[in-house]
Amino acid sequence: MKETLERLDALIELARLRAATPECWQNMLRQMEQLAQDLREEAEAMESTMKTQQAMIKEFDGGKRLRLLPSSEAKS
Numbered sequence: 001m002k003e004t005l006e007r008l009d010a011l012i013e014l015a016r017l018r019a020a021t022p023e024c025w026q027n028m029l030r031q032m033e034q035l036a037q038d039l040r041e042e043a044e045a046m047e048s049t050m051k052t053q054q055a056m057i058k059e060f061d062g063g064k065r066l067r068l069l070p071s072s073e074a075k076s
Contacts, residue, residue, distance in 0.1 A: 001042045008035045 015028055 001039060001046075004035055004038045004042065008032065008039075011035070 011028055011031055015025075018024060
C-alpha cells in the first residue's frame with residue numbers, strides 16, 4: 001500500500017510541475033483511478049487477512065482473548 005501511495009504522490013507532483021494539456025490530465029486521471037483501485041484491493045486484502053487471523057485465534061482459544069502474561073507470572 002505504501003508503494004501505491006508513493007506512486008500517487010508522484011502523479012500529484014507531476015500534475016503540479018507540468019503545464020498540463022487536456023490529454024495529459026486525462027492520462028493522469030486514468031492513472032490515479034487505477035491507483036485508487038489498487039489501494040481498495042490492498043485494503044480489502046488486508047481486511048480479509050485480519051478476519052482470517054481473528055477467526056484462527058477465536059478457534060484456537062475457544063473464543064477467549066489471548067493475552068500475554070507479564071514475565072514474572074510466566075516463570076511461575
